[in-house]
Amino acid sequence: MPTQELSYRDALRMALVEEIDRDQNVFVMGEDIGRYQGTFRVTEGLFQKYNVEQNDWRIIDTPIVEPGFTGIAIGAAMTGLRPVVEMMTMSFSILALDQIINHAAKIHYMTGGQSTVPMVIRGPGGAAKQLSAQHSHSLEGWYAHCPGLKVVAPATPQDAYSMFKQAVRDDNPVIFTENPGLYTIKGEVTTGPDVLQPFGKAQVLREGKDLSLVAYSRMVHVCLEVADRLAEVGISAEVVDVRSLLPLDTETIYQSVRKTNRAIVVYEDWKSGGFGAEIASRISEDCFDDLDAPVGRVGGLNVPMPYSRVLELECIPNADDVMAAVRKLG
Amino acid sequence: MIRRFEDKCNIAYRQGLVGGYMHVYIGMEATAVGWNAALKPGWDYVITAYRDHAQPLIMGSDPVKVMAEIMGRSGGYSFGKGGSMHIYDIENCFFGGWGIVGGHTPLGAGLAFAAKYRKEDRVTICYLGDGASNAGVFFESLNMAALWDLPVIFIIENNEFAMGTRLEYHAADTQLYKRGEPFGIKSERLDGMDVLQVKADAERIVNWVRENQKPYLVEVMNYRFAGHGAADNDRQLYRTKEEEDENTKRDPIARLEKYLTENNLMTAEKMEAINVEIEERVEAIYEEAVNSPHPEPHEVYAHVYSDMEPEKGH
Ligand SMILES: Cc1ncc(C[n+]2csc(CCOP(=O)(O)OP(=O)(O)O)c2C)c(N)n1
Ligand SMILES: [Mg+2]
Numbered sequence: 260m261p262t263q264e265l266s267y268r269d270a271l272r273m274a275l276v277e278e279i280d281r282d283q284n285v286f287v288m289g290e291d292i293g294r295y296q297g298t299f300r301v302t303e304g305l306f307q308k309y310n311v312e313q314n315d316w317r318i319i320d321t322p323i324v325e326p327g328f329t330g331i332a333i334g335a336a337m338t339g340l341r342p343v344v345e346m347m348t349m350s351f352s353i354l355a356l357d358q359i360i361n362h363a364a365k366i367h368y369m370t371g372g373q374s375t376v377p378m379v380i381r382g383p384g385g386a387a388k389q390l391s392a393q394h395s396h397s398l399e400g401w402y403a404h405c406p407g408l409k410v411v412a413p414a415t416p417q418d419a420y421s422m423f424k425q426a427v428r429d430d431n432p433v434i435f436t437e438n439p440g441l442y443t444i445k446g447e448v449t450t451g452p453d454v455l456q457p458f459g460k461a462q463v464l465r466e467g468k469d470l471s472l473v474a475y476s477r478m479v480h481v482c483l484e485v486a487d488r489l490a491e492v493g494i495s496a497e498v499v500d501v502r503s504l505l506p507l508d509t510e511t512i513y514q515s516v517r518k519t520n521r522a523i524v525v526y527e528d529w530k531s532g533g534f535g536a537e538i539a540s541r542i543s544e545d546c547f548d549d550l551d552a553p554v555g556r557v558g559g560l561n562v563p564m565p566y567s568r569v570l571e572l573e574c575i576p577n578a579d580d581v582m583a584a585v586r587k588l589g
Numbered sequence: 590m591i592r593r594f595e596d597k598c599n600i601a602y603r604q605g606l607v608g609g610y611m612h613v614y615i616g617m618e619a620t621a622v623g624w625n626a627a628l629k630p631g632w633d634y635v636i637t638a639y640r641d642h643a644q645p646l647i648m649g650s651d652p653v654k655v656m657a658e659i660m661g662r663s664g665g666y667s668f669g670k671g672g673s674m675h676i677y678d679i680e681n682c683f684f685g686g687w688g689i690v691g692g693h694t695p696l697g698a699g700l701a702f703a704a705k706y707r708k709e710d711r712v713t714i715c716y717l718g719d720g721a722s723n724a725g726v727f728f729e730s731l732n733m734a735a736l737w738d739l740p741v742i743f744i745i746e747n748n749e750f751a752m753g754t755r756l757e758y759h760a761a762d763t764q765l766y767k768r769g770e771p772f773g774i775k776s777e778r779l780d781g782m783d784v785l786q787v788k789a790d791a792e793r794i795v796n797w798v799r800e801n802q803k804p805y806l807v808e809v810m811n812y813r814f815a816g817h818g819a820a821d822n823d824r825q826l827y828r829t830k831e832e833e834d835e836n837t838k839r840d841p842i843a844r845l846e847k848y849l850t851e852n853n854l855m856t857a858e859k860m861e862a863i864n865v866e867i868e869e870r871v872e873a874i875y876e877e878a879v880n881s882p883h884p885e886p887h888e889v890y891a892h893v894y895s896d897m898e899p900e901k902g903h
């Protein structure tokens with residue numbers, strides 16, 4: 260199968276284009292995704308490519324009404340279409356929570372299996388750079404709280420590609436969150452019509468024996484940096500990329516903890532009540548006898564995201580914060 | 590003054606002194622200047638979206654604190670925690686400064702409701718964009734404003750674009766003033782580029798609202814000369830150069846200058862002197878703002894609650 264170096268953004272776009280080409284039922288809608296080419300340029304070139312005729316509806320520029328267009332997508336999905344909805348940032352999906360949680364997530368259950376909602380809601384989630392309090396939310400924990408949804412947060416270009424294709428083919432509503440800090444990172448990507456990454460499978464990105472660093476999305480890269488720094492002082496850290504929050508692959512996480520006997524969970528979301536708390540509590544509950552120290556947690560500060568770059572950097576966990584947590588474990 | 594202030598903001602943005610999103614009001618100034626001239630200063634309320642530098646400057650806010658906020662400094666109105674999109678000067682009755690398109694429109698109705706509740710004769714102006722006029726919460730706000738006779742003027746600033754999407758690609762009926770009609774709200778479409786005309790219209794309508802204690806909807810036709818935000822550097826994606834050139838001929842400032850000269854109301858020398866004075870003032874504002882320190886790291890915890898601090902640490 261072909262392999263090439265791609266940025267996270269380009270890998271996503273390539274997967275999107277392949278799915279649009281593969282299945283007539285796939286269409287894309289969102290704000291400024293067409294003529295304007297997408298705020299984060301994920302949909303760049305798609306409007307020119309697919310909206311050739313007046314009546315082409317593959318790429319749809321919507322008005323700025325998150326509840327309204329999410330609802331239209333859900334109705335279309337109930338008839339078998341496969342909408343991919345872009346949230347300009349995940350922060351704006353809060354407006355559509357009613358549509359996503361009260362409607363999409365419940366339809367299969369409420370209709371007794373008569374209907375499905377095969378849609379993907381994707382967009383940047385987490386802090387970019389100085390977008391301040393209303394544009395920087397990490398909401399994956401909110402969505403992962405809700406049965407009926409699937410929630411994924413890929414960290415690498417390969418996973419952006421293969422998990423996105425998987426998401427489009429899934430018959431359930433999938434929340435696909437992309438940390439804006441990842442769009443420009445590059446990596447080798449194996450491509451092909453059926454290169455799919457099934458959900459609910461974590462991966463060990465780096466093997467180690469002294470300590471497990473458990474993370475998803477951009478924080479995986481922070482953990483890899485920490486593992487490098489620890490190696491210099493003779494500590495061997497294992498890095499586990501969770502990548503799928505709902506369903507969650509606890510087994511891969513537990514296997515790692517049983518080997519290293521120490522774990523730190525790292526996440527950008529507000530520390531209190533974030534998804535990392537869920538992972539940490541599961542490790543504590545299920546691996547208590549294997550642990551030589553309490554499970555550590557490093558999360559974002561429990562404050563609205565400030566605008567000042569100085570304060571913003573204060574909020575987002577970095578390698579120093581994780582190193583401090585490692586020292587605390589003893 | 591607003592024009593020069595925002596030119597300077599643009600320079601500061603390019604110097605890396607301003608981060609994130611910054612949206613200037615360049616080209617649209619006559620609207621806010623004309624409408625604010627009809628308000629009682631320190632009494633009537635104003636609320637707008639993220640394109641919010643002009644209103645506080647007109648309403649008597651400290652321009653240094655506005656620019657410091659835009660630069661994220663501790664000397665800003667929100668101590669660097671709001672930024673360009675979130676400027677507030679509550680003492681001067683300016684209520685911001687909001688980043689969710691359409692999201693502030695019910696707050697505008699709420700300000701008017703408070704005035705009504707206290708039996709004060711305050712008028713509230715709630716500005717929103719043509720793009721925001723599609724938002725569900727805006728229609729919800731119109732309904733409640735009409736239902737409860739709230740003294741609020743919704744001003745839809747129709748600058749023909751919502752970011753990169755032209756009016757006819759986002760609105761089924763491009764006569765936006767009609768959005769008030771289903772709710773029985775008095776509604777009109779007015780010019781927003783000729784400041785004297787804007788002021789005359791504004792006085793008539795503000796007086797009507799104050800007297801009749803009912804909402805009003807105005808669609809103001811204006812045009813932004815700059816990109817949507819400072820990060821929008823390819824305007825050709827959604828509009829042509831010719832179209833822009835045609836519209837810059839409507840420049841409200843050049844128009845006023847022409848009016849003043851032609852009617853012998855001000856000499857060219859006097860106008861030039863004013864321009865020089867403004868340039869100097871803006872330079873001084875910039876210097877003072879840029880010398881305001883960045884916030885201290887510990888300030889990150891302040892103002893989350895009025896009576897307690899949040900849990901600390903990563
Ligand atoms: C709920 C929401 N959706 C999308 C955005 C991104 N956005 C910011 S401004 C804007 C365009 C709004 O246009 P308009 O209301 O006409 O105001 P203008 O910028 O022209 O003043 C968009 C799409 C946002 N801030 N909030
Ligand atoms: Mg507009």
